[in-house]
Amino acid sequence: MSMLPHAAARWLSANYDQLVGWRRHIHAHPELGRQEFATTQFAASLLADAGLNPKVLPGGTGLTCDFGPEDGPRVALRADMDALPMAERTGAPYASLVPGVAHACGHDAHTAVLLGAGLALASAPELPVGVRLIFQAAEELMPGGAIDAIAAGALTGVSRIYALHCDPRLAVGRVAVRPGPITSAADQIEVTLHSPGGHTSRPHLTSDLIYGMGTLITGLPGVLSRRIDPRHSTVMVWGAVNAGVAANAIPQTGTLAGTIRTASRETWVAMEDIVRETVSGLLAPLGIEHSVLYRRGVPPVVNEEVSTRILTHAIEAIGPDVLADTHQSGGGEDFSWYLEEVPGAMARLGVWSGQGPQLDLHQPTFDLDERALGVGVRLLVNLIEHAIP
Numbered sequence: 001m002s003m004l005p006h007a008a009a010r011w012l013s014a015n016y017d018q019l020v021g022w023r024r025h026i027h028a029h030p031e032l033g034r035q036e037f038a039t040t041q042f043a044a045s046l047l048a049d050a051g052l053n054p055k056v057l058p059g060g061t062g063l064t065c066d067f068g069p070e071d072g073p074r075v076a077l078r079a080d081m082d083a084l085p086m087a088e089r090t091g092a093p094y095a096s097l098v099p100g101v102a103h104a105c106g107h108d109a110h111t112a113v114l115l116g117a118g119l120a121l122a123s124a125p126e127l128p129v130g131v132r133l134i135f136q137a138a139e140e141l142m143p144g145g146a147i148d149a150i151a152a153g154a155l156t157g158v159s160r161i162y163a164l165h166c167d168p169r170l171a172v173g174r175v176a177v178r179p180g181p182i183t184s185a186a187d188q189i190e191v192t193l194h195s196p197g198g199h200t201s202r203p204h205l206t207s208d209l210i211y212g213m214g215t216l217i218t219g220l221p222g223v224l225s226r227r228i229d230p231r232h233s234t235v236m237v238w239g240a241v242n243a244g245v246a247a248n249a250i251p252q253t254g255t256l257a258g259t260i261r262t263a264s265r266e267t268w269v270a271m272e273d274i275v276r277e278t279v280s281g282l283l284a285p286l287g288i289e290h291s292v293l294y295r296r297g298v299p300p301v302v303n304e305e306v307s308t309r310i311l312t313h314a315i316e317a318i319g320p321d322v323l324a325d326t327h328q329s330g331g332g333e334d335f336s337w338y339l340e341e342v343p344g345a346m347a348r349l350g351v352w353s354g355q356g357p358q359l360d361l362h363q364p365t366f367d368l369d370e371r372a373l374g375v376g377v378r379l380l381v382n383l384i385e386h387a388i389p
Contacts, residue, residue, distance in 0.1 A: 004124055005317065008381035011120035012374050019377070020370050022046070023112035024094035030083030030101045030108070033138030033145060036061040039081045043115055043135050050119050054133075057152045061137035062145065064154050066130065067122055068384075073159040074130035075387045076344075077380050078335065079114035080107045080139035089364040104366045106166030106351065111135060113164060113349075113376035120381050129387045132158055142188065142297040144334025150341060160307055161344035162383050163335050164376050167326070168358050170350030172369040175315045175379055176326035177347045179308040183301040184233065184261040185268035186332030187294065191216060191279055193243075194289040197252035206250055212288040213243060213254050219282045220275070224260075227274055232264035234271075235330065261330050265299050272296065300328075301336040304343035306389055311345045314382035318375065324350070331361075349376050 012019070022042075031039050040061050044054040047065050054065040062081070066074070088095050088102035096102045118133045134154050138145025155161070170176055193213060198206035221236040228234045236258060243254025260275065262268050272294045283290055303311075315323045326348050335346050351368035352358050359366045 002385060004121070004381050004385040005378065007124040008120045008378050011116070011123055012377060015116070015119070016374060019112055019116045019373050022115055023108050023370065023373060026108040026111055027103045028094045028097050030096050030098055030103045032085060032101055033082040033141040034059065034061055036081045036137050039111065040135065043111060046115055047118060050122055052118070052122055057137070057149060057154070059148070062149055063135045065118065065133040068127035068130040070130065072129060073387070074132055074157050075384060076132040076134050076155065076158045076161040077114055077117060077383065078134040078136055078161060078163045078338065079110040080136050081111050082107060082138050082140050082145070084140055084362060087364055090367045092367055102364065104363060105140070105361050106368055107139065109166055109351070109368055109373060109376070110164060113373055113380065116373065116377040117380035120377060121384055127384060129384060131384055139334050142186070142295060144298050144337060146334040146337040150337060155338060155341050158342050160387070161338045161342055162307070162311060162380070163346045164349045164379065165333065165346060166351045166361070166368055166372070167348035168352050168360060168366065168368070170324060170326070170348055171352050171354045172350050172372045173322065173375060174324040174350040175318070175322055175347050175375065176324040176350070177303065177308060177311050177315065177345065178326055178328070179303050179305050181263050181300040181302050181328050182326070182346055183329045183331055183333040183336065184263050185265065185300050186297040187260045187271060188257070188297065189260060189275060190255060190257045190293040192291050193254045193283070195250060195252055198250045200248045200250055203250065207287045209251055209254050209288060210243060212283050212286045213241065213256060215282050215286070216256055216279060217241065220278055223278045223282070224274070228262070228267055229264070232262055232267045233328065233330070234260070234262040234264070234267055236260045261332070263300055263328055265302065268299055298332045298334045299336045299340065301333050301346050302339055303345040304339065307343050307345040310386050310389055311347055311383065313386045314379055315347065317382045317386065318378050347379065
């Protein structure tokens with residue numbers, strides 16, 4: 001066994017229970033995006049106690065921590081720290097103590113894994129490259145806290161960056177990766193319609209707002225499916241429709257809200273103009289006034305080729321049968337913003353126990369098999385071992 005994997009194995013054998021304890025502490029005390037003050041201080045204290053020099057980012061949430069050789073390349077390892085605004089229903093002894101806030105996306109595990117990997121690496125006698133740990137705030141808030149971290153200099157001097165994301169569809173002990181896009185772009189759209197309103201017996205004397213909403217509900221996804229290359233895996237889905245109170249009255253206002261996801265960065269760049277043009281075109285014959293609020297989210301995470309190869313070697317070095325295949329996800333991830341600046345890659349960390357249902361992320365019952373924490377630590381340490389292709 002070479003130096004760094006040996007350091008990881010040694011650190012895990014001495015500190016595994018502590019690692020699980022960190023994850024459970026963070027899980028029980030979740031914080032929403034840009035409010036991760038206690039989580040930031042928890043991580044900073046552990047790193048400082050180990051003799052490292054963590055630097056809290058402006059605003060008091062998120063931190064970076066550099067160690068290893070000052071000269072030559074520096075590899076960044078990133079974890080997100082924020083929780084979701086939803087109630088937890090796992091019944092676990094470490095369940096959320098904060099009403100209406102829960103770690104239902106595995107960010108508690110991401111944070112614990114990065115802490116473990118950082119301390120394991122810091123315990124090694126020497127490192128082949130400089131390391132930067134990035135604990136990032138507000139991944140769940142579009143367009144994402146990665147933008148703030150980058151603006152604060154989190155990537156200055158970084159040559160490559162890597163991250164893990166929990167995957168409840170993948171058995172614990174396995175890690176998946178693929179070159180190219182691994183997540184999708186995710187935007188939000190809200191259309192507000194205005195009509196003089198009127199009696200349902202006389203729709204010709206007003207503009208029929210409900211009919212216009214129906215036209216948009218079916219028309220916009222339909223037009224997008226014809227305007228955009230079907231190989232780009234673009235999907236537009238409405239999630240909220242609100243208008244009217246009386247069966248015999250055409251209402252004066254209504255709103256539609258939904259998401260648009262695409263696997264193609266090129267399509268993502270062009271999407272807002274296509275949507276605005278299509279909404280106007282569909283409503284024009286009906287004389288309905290409208291406004292479109294288009295919130296651009298994140299571009300797709302596109303795993304760079306060399307970084308993906310390094311990541312694949314790091315997964316294979318954990319042991320046989322660890323490397324798994326994966327498809328592109330329709331979910332969005334703000335790790336994509338880092339990859340707009342420097343090469344890097346993201347892997348999926350298997351967290352399913354192998355028994356019972358495969359709970360999805362963002363469900364109130366989501367939990368993970370904590371054996372995945374050790375796998376994650378070993379992988380991040382291996383990435384530094386294999387950092388130079």
